[in-house]
């Protein structure tokens with residue numbers, strides 16, 4: 001067994017154990033913390049801060065977790081002795097993904113990447129990735145050792161309900177972020193084709209939208225925009241861990257040119273265009289953008 005496996009077990013079990021407290025902390029934290037912005041320049045809700053504090057305290061206390069970075073924190077926090085590697089890991093987390101959905105009571109999630117290299121780390125350095133979906137049921141989808149397992153999280157305990165999860169061969173849904181007038185022409189034309197083939201499912205939280213793609217097959221994208229050439233989503237906290245999961249489930253990911261796992265990390269909060277889903281749709285996306 002690779003030296004990091006028992007630490008990965010501890011990280012995943014801890015994320016599951018904290019999930020009920022994140023969910024329990026949502027009611028009443030629907031206010032936006034006045035004047036608080038995250039390193040990406042986005043307004044932070046009290047729920048974002050609460051989730052980040054819960055995960056930092058719980059994950060930072062794990063023996064073997066030596067770095068913690070989150071979407072809500074400027075810099076990587078050292079949480080143990082030594083560098084990642086040789087059984088020690090770094091955790092990159094989006095504590096509450098889709099937090100703008102709190103006001104409208106729609107699905108949200110938590111996204112976690114576990115690397116055995118210092119952060120920011122390339123997606124190829126991820127030894128595990130997971131997302132928690134706070135939906136009607138709290139579920140946790142985990143990629144490790146090349147396969148994907150979905151768990152129900154009840155009372156903080158993980159119960160496996162589906163193993164070796166694979167994207168369905170017949171895609172059904174698509175969801176594209178950003179505003180249509182802000183899409184570059186090549187993406188706009190691609191989207192016009194896709195919308196004649198698949199059903200629109202866009203809920204405003206990446207975890208919920210990606211889980212629809214994993215469940216039904218299709219494609220999710222938050223593409224490069226005219227106003228934001230690197231898109232909106234962050235490589236460390238959203239793009240790479242989600243790509244790890246979708247690729248382990250037999251799908252593909254792309255920043256428009258290459259797998260998100262191959263994108264060179266340049267800084268902790270770097271944004272990246274994100275496209276994930278069935279390989280055929282990702283291949284067509286890359287061909288459309290290459291023209």
Ligand SMILES: O=P(O)(O)OC[C@H]1O[C@](O)(COP(=O)(O)O)[C@@H](O)[C@@H]1O
Nearest residue numbers: 096097098099100177178204205206
């Ligand atoms: O509101 P938009 O522009 O559709 O963006 C939705 C995207 O923004 C996000 O909410 C950003 O994530 P955070 O809420 O963690 O900042 C994604 O979950 C989602 O895919």
Ligand SMILES: [Mg+2]
Nearest residue numbers: 094097098238
């Ligand atoms: Mg997010």
Ligand SMILES: [Mg+2]
Nearest residue numbers: 094096097098
């Ligand atoms: Mg977030």
